[in-house]
Amino acid sequence: MTENNFYHPDSGQSDFRPSFLHFALSLAIIVLSMPLLKVPHCSGSVPHAEPDTIIDLAGVWRFKLDRENVGVKEKWYSHTLPDKIKLPGILQAQGYGDDISIRTHWVSTLHDPYWYLREEYKKYTNRAMVKVPFTSQPQKHYLGVAWYQRDISIPKSWAGKHVRLFLERARWQTTVWVDDQLIGTNNSLCTPHEFNLGELSPGKHTITIRVDNGMILPYRPDAHGVSDALGGTWNGIVGRIELHAVPKVWIDHVQIETTFHTLDVYATVLIASEEPKIANEAQLNLTVIDPNTKKIMGATSKNISIKRDQRFVPVVARIPITKKVTYWDEFNPVLYELVTTVHSSAGTHSLRRKFGFREIKVEGRDILLNNRPIFLRGTHHGGDFPLTGYPPTDVAYWRKIFHICKKWGLNHVRFHSFCPPDAAFTAADELGIYLQIEPGMWNEFSPGSIMEGHLYVETERILRAYGHHPSFVMFSASNEPKGRWRNVLPLWAEHFRILDPQRLYTPGTGFTEPDAPGPTELSDYIVVQRFGRNRVRGPGGWFGIDYTRSITNVFQPVVVHELGQWCAYPSFNIIKKFTGYLRPSNYEIFRGSAQEAGLLPLAPKFEFASGKFQALCYKEDIEAVTRTVGLAGYQLLDLHDYLGQGTALVGVLDAFWDPRGYITPAEWREFCNPIVPLAWITNRIWTTTNTFSARLGVAHFGPIPVTNLVVKWSLSESTANLPIASGEFFAWAIRLGKETNLCTIAVPLKNVHVPAKYIFKVQFFELREPNQFTKAHPWNKRTLVAQNHWPIWIYPAEIDTNVPPNVFLTQDWCEAEKHLIAGDRVIFVPPIHMLNWWCPPLDPVPIFWNRQMNPQWNRMLGLLCNKSHPALALFPTEEYYEWQWSELVSRCRAINIGQLKSPVTPIVLAIDDWNRNWRLAPIFEARVANGRLLVCSFDIINQLDNRPVARQLRKSLVTYAASRDFNPKSNISLDELRPLWFNNFTMKLLRAQVIPPEAGLLMDGNPNTAWQARFSQTNLTNQQKVTYIEFKFPDKIPIDGLILLNCQNDRFRLGDIKDFVTELSEDGSTWQEVVRGTLSSTFNPQIIRFPKTYHASHLRFKPLSTHVLGSIPTIAELSVISPLPIPSEPIEPQGLQYRPTGYSSPDIDEAPPAWQ
Structure with a gap:
């Protein structure tokens, strides 16, 4: 932005920015359309108030569940509710709601809805204590309406005041009555619910709040704002629950904008008035202060005329800053405070908002903050709070989370289809964390739809409530949008970029269509895992490669979507940490499985060993993205474990943000930090005929360029102290950004000790006195800036592999x-x-x-x-x-x-x-x-x-x-x-022919493929016509039974056969039933034993029913068990591999290993 973007006073025009004028006018239009006393709006502003202007409503409230949704019709707001509940709080945590059962209606699609039919989970379906395997379940479950009620006493000092009800976070739709008067309704999942109650007479009144946490809008059930995946379907009110008394002319809202090129602060203030019959003159004072020193950095004032019947007055002001300021970023998260005060005949009202001086913009493929390139090192947060169930609203909690992120080298958090409360923004402001917010959606969109309209409403609420926070740098409309989003979301990004240019906008986070990411012209940045088939995450860029080819024709900043997702075995010690709202049902089931298999004593070793493997993969993923010029960062999935969607143990921290113990923060920061040494090593396996080579580079996104840099490298056997080769060179200065060619190292391996593991290590030192860099004194006054290392293995070029005679x-x-x-x-x-x-x-x-x-x-x-x-x-x-x-x-x-x-x-x-x-x-x-x-x-x-x-x-x-x-x-x-030992090609070696021919997939020797029957009927029952699979052999063969394997890649297991009949024939015309039975719904192989050995040339297998009514039988493999000697020679070529053939869910976008 340049000064040409401003209107200047000396031109005879106003002294504010056109984008802010647009915001002010739009804001005025929005609020002017609202009846003052009937419809609430979420300002998210907390006035600077004296204690006697706030009544804290925390405590015991009267309560009643409204399972049949009859409360409005029966006017429950005029009755005294019979039960008791504590607020802030949620009803499921206080014994209300329904017990978990196999019939619980989970708000989710990314789990197996028929889990209770599966053989391995039947033991957990006991009515006394049902345990689900796919998430950590809440104590109770409830979807529907609940009523909350309490009496209040309005003090005499509030006479003539305007009263507002502030509910910091409620879920989901709230409707408020004061006494018998309906005040209004709010359905935000993201911002406070705030209601204008008008003037209340001193004395006793009754507030009644109806809360509906049902699916009141067509959100996708997997969006974290509404889903059970992480326990998000609570009903209640949390955070501050307060009455505020303000003068009848008050500050409703303040929006703040700063730029890098000027020291002016631009403020849009919305003045509200509840004196429609009286014209009013008011004075608006705006002062910027340094909250640490209390120094005034700049101030201005304006006189305002409030006309009769004018309920809202937007005011835009420029505040010249007269003192030097520090710009806000991850290294210097310096905050200032804007104190806004309005004086009128109705009284004086003030509002304080902290903010930071910063400007974020895009330049080519780079994201610039304060004109300096940044590289986003981020992680995912889906709104998981296992102890409370609801998002904590205290700053201390969020400070702890963001401190952990910084400790692990991160500077960015992406909130997946979720918007945190104000405390999270405050903590991120203080610690220098860049936030990407999403308005609770993971949806299908189409022009003119309910969700398009609600997206705009919810976005406006979020910008009003949290837009002043400097940490709020990025805004995405939805996770992985579906439907006709291309006609909706780019326009959303364009609209709000004009309305509020203080942050960057993207239509969506991640895209699953074949041509992902779709149109990008109106995006400030792109969050994606691939461009078409060209991936920007996964093994294709590992081991000294990168993703340059994938972004060849991309000229915008690209942030990698949900990087990682690599799992490690669970720690069952976590079970004792579940002392709050969520129960560790999933972990208890996993532990039970390990115990039945006799593996529970090995679980700690499994966690450690698998965690080491997981960390290696994260290192490769992160370094591949960091190496790629043109990629602007990544959003991990995840630094910590994810409790839902089947339970994804993808973190190096557990679900409580505690380290899992197999990698330290210092080790992690070698490859995830503002400055990271990089090496292009294209092979990890070498022999003594090779010359080891590595090209060195660096990703430097620190606060300033590094000068007087010494680069030291070494190659050492992992068990030895002394390197077999080493060197160092003076790099002078490292600019901000990515340097891909500092130098190339070459080490002949002819005479090294083999076989052995070696470590290639690179260290960066900064000389505090550059003239001290001499051959005689190369180590004087050095400061270690960064280091990184890579393992390689060196083997003998020739070795005797002959087998000894014994x-x-x-x-x-x-x-x-x-x-x-x-x-x-x-x-x-x-x-x-x-x-x-x-x-x-x-x-x-x-x-x-x-x-x-x-x-x-x-x-x-x-x-x-x-x-x-x-x-x-x-x-x-x-x-x-x-x-x-x-x-x-x-x-x-x-x-x-x-x-x-x-x-x-x-x-x-x-x-x-x-x-x-x-x-x-x-x-x-x-x-x-x-x-x-x-x-x-x-x-x-x-x-x-x-x-x-x-x-x-x-x-x-x-x-x-x-x-x-x-x-x-x-x-x-x-x-x-x-x-x-069982030949997977038994049926082919027995020269079996199958009818129908397309059923050949069930005898192809590869369980990763499957055959699905074809039916015209909608339901498969014993009374209906059934199909069958028939095998014909050239000659009669002895058959002892069958082995069957269900489809391996369908989480719904829709084709799992339940009842079946097997028939044999010696001639293909006369058939004998030999087995009628029931199969389990399981991924495990199942053996069907015949009563004796039969000799036949024809076999029929008839599915009679499936475990899920109406589904079509599906089989991965079906083979006879025969006492005949089966040759061990493969029927397939030597290159046979059992590669996965795809996934039943479009939400899975896993890249195959590049070396497969």
Whole structure:
């Protein structure tokens, strides 16, 4: 903005900005349309009042639930309500409402509504104590109307005053009566509900408030402003509940604007009058003070004429600042105070508002604050308050949250479809946190719709209540908008940018359409996870790459949407922290699952190991965004865990904002801080024939450029103190922004110690005396500015992988059995297609979001390695997954040793999803028959010339198997082991033909695909015509039963078959029923045992019903169980992989690992 944006007094025009005039006139139009005594409005302004002008209404109120919504008709406001309740407070926390049951109507779509049908949750459906798995449930649940009532006594000193009722936060729609007079209604989810009561006679009066927390407007049920996902469906009134007495000419509202180029403050003041029959002259004084020193920074005054019948007078004033000010930002969150006072014949009224001098704008791809580029390092907040259920309105709470954010290197918080109370803005102002606000919506929009109109109303309320806060720098209309939003939301952004240019506007946060983000011309900035198919988050930009190609044709600031979402195993210690409103039902269910699987003692180790893996992924995500020139920041999902939508344990902090213990703030700040050393390292796996190389850069978004910078680097073995190579250079000055090429480091690896993990470390030092930088004294008076590090693994270029003569290594179980019976040492490496369906694939990244909302067969959270086991003596590893393992897990399925009756202590455990808790072991050992068995499901056989990690693991395992140390403690029988091995292509090897032909998906050997029946009928019951699947074999084969796997990627599990019939035929015309039964609704494989072994050439499987009435049967895999020997050769090419094929929810936008 330049001075040309202003009208100047010497031109004969007013001395205020046109945008502020627009705001003033618009504000006047809005409020002039409101009857003064009947309709409330939310000013969000708290007058500077003497104690005798406020009555605190906190305490015990009379109360009654209105389940049938008859209170208005029956005039409950004129009756004395019978029950008692405390306000501020919410009714569900005080014993009112309904017990949680399987029929509770949850305001949510992002969970499994039929959870109580699932086999694993049936034990939690007891009426005495129902526990839901998809969220931390409230004590009670209630959607509907409740009435609150109390008597008040108006003092004589309030005679002739105008009285206002202030409800800091209510949910949802409030309607107020004083005595029998209806005052008005308010339905804001975001701002205070404030009611003009007019003049009340001294003495006793009764205030009655009807609160309706039902779905009074068509919000999407998953929007955090209305959803049960985080316990947001409370009914009550919280925060300050007060009566304010003001003169009959008072200050209704003040809006403040500052710029970087001038020291003037522009204020729009709305004067209200309740003396319509009397003309009034008033004086308006505006003073800017420094609240710390109490010095006056500038002042002005205006004389105002209030005409008869004029209820509102907008006044715009310029306040010249005569003293030096400090501009507000994350480094210097300096605040000033505007004191606005109106003097009239009705009395004197003052209002104080704190503000900061700042200007935010866009320049190309950069966001500039006070003409300096900023990089947003943000996290998500969805309005989760497990102790209270409602948003705290005390500043201390929000100071604590934002202090934690700063401690972890963040400068930004995005409120997802939620607007916090004023206390959050105040705390963010004080601490220098940049806020993005959303008006409670995650919606479909269309022109002329109710939600379009309500969006404008709610936005105006938010700007009036919180627009003066300097922390309020960004405004988004909705999370991931749907419908015809393109015709609505860009115009919203344009409209309010003109009305209030003090912040940046975007039509939405994240977009899920194929052509995301849609039109951007009217956006100040774009929050998105991808442009079409070109992603700006996820593994495609990791390991020294970035997202430059994805934003090649983008010329606006881009903030990455919901970065991260990587999960870690839960800590069950959190359960004891739930001492308030929400109950840890979900955690108790997860703990019960772990206990049943025998994994509960390992839970702390699972949390730590999976957390280390999670932190590695966050580091890669954050650094990839930070490396990319043209990206203006990111909004994590999340720094702390998310309790709803199935429970997403995506934080390095728990749901109470406490550290989970596997990464420290100092470690996190290495890659999430105002200044971050960067390295472009395109490979983490090296051999001794390579030359390690790294290009160094920096992202510097501190307060000023750094001068006299020394860059020091080193490459050290992780267990050694001295580096194998190091260096330093003088960088002179680092400007603000991103520098992608400070220098390139090259280190030959020919003579280094291998195999080993190495750490490449970069440190930035600032010289306080630049002339001290000499070869003789390079370390004099240095200050460490920043540091970062990256692990790499170096392996020998050549290694002897031959199997010693006393060890037999095989992929053929029949051969393995023979050698075990003979008393030999055997290493068995099962082919990836020869494991049963209880043995899922591993992944090179952890679970994304969670596997309740986003189910998949693949559910790995990391590895737990016994690194001191001699089997891994020649294979460098930590106790947890690091990047060298990615070469091994990309084509690996872990063996589910939970199927074994005998206890086994694995060498490497794969950590399974907490919802499933399978005991998965890629490497384990046991005594079997007369021999010793070492099982490794990692591929240590194929393409070893190109796979140094697999080569090294093979070397370590065969060396161990040949040694005296190979002495397994566990004993397993051959009968226990045989069921683990199952050819996934059995049906194809038996040359089965299937009818209908499209049902071939259920015998393709890949549970990530599924076949869905086709029906003309709307409901599937036993009485209706049913379909069937028929298999035809070339010859009669012996059949002992079937194994069936339900669809793996549908959280609603709509196609899970309940009742079924199986028939066999020897000729295809005469059929015999062999089994009629009931299946469970589960993701687990299910075995259908026949009464005996039958011989048949035709088989029919008939679904008779599904667990969810009206749904269509869906099957991922269906195979016969036959005593015939099935060859172990794969029917598919060697490149077979069990990749996820997509998600049932459009709200999941997970990127596949780039190396898959």
